[in-house]
Amino acid sequence: MTSQAAAHESELDTYLAELAAALPGPRRRRNAVVNEVADGLSEATRQHSAQGLTAHQARQAAIAEFGPPEQLAVGFADELTVASARQAIAALLATGPVVGIWWLLLLAPAAWWQQPYGLWTAIPAIPLVGVVVLSGLTVLATTGQLTRWLPETTPTRALALAVRLSTACIAVDLTMLLVLVARALTDQPAWPPLLAAATVTASLTRLACTIHATHRLRRHGERSTIRKRLLARHA
């Protein structure tokens, strides 16, 4: 490839790199968008070439057709925002039982199924867990295929709810860890050490992951808002 051809080819690469940098959201979804746009740009270039433009002109025309990368990225922002929210909520719902089972094994009173109130006393975070589960399922339902029948949750609202649910899960894990410490200090129960260690490890791990995920969700929301405002100002 000649140096001129290589320079021209890099126009598309530069465009795609700028697009990738401007897109918010989960990495897999961003990569998918970039790949799809890359294919579209190639098709647009081919069509412009077929109309008689030189290779360079065809690439320029394709890039002009797709618009500035920042502007294109804003167009994808809503869908990537929903993807972020859905991914975060799905992770919370999936890890809930994985962590919850350890707390149940450690703190649930004997024959707890016969006395649910005893379970609630032993694991006071249960009502908050219930709220998180119901709210999370509602957001997933109103941002997915059930939107054919249910009112759709807007991207901004889905992200805000994902942040709130993540924060609630942080509160759940912190509450349970505090309950554990309080009971250890006051009751001095004879918990199996391995079970207690596994429970604490599970909760601390999820706590760290949820704090990180909440921070990413907040940053995603801030970046999307800033970009939209900048573009609106320059429009």
Added chain:
Amino acid sequence: MRPEILKGHLDALLLAVLEEGEQHGYAVLEALRATSRGTFDLPTGTIYPALHRLERSGLIDSSWDTVNGRRRRTYRLTPAGAKALDAERTTWSQFSTAVTAVLGTPTLATGT
């Protein structure tokens, strides 16, 4: 054509294009331009997010292939999408008949 006129009908138009067969995003845009004889010349960037939204709703689905060394995402209509398209056609038929009936009414000239 002013974009805001198209806004409420974009989903139906995309479903109708995909009814003809599976296509990748840029081909959907080209098909829309060609079928409308240039009337619907949408900004290229609006097509892809609209297709993603339709896929999230389950009205279309997509798959990835490798074409000439590039990853290509191709969309196709789902059975739910076909049903939704039929419903859109019925709604549009009723709407356009009503609009034509009203717009087609000649205004009376006030000569005095």
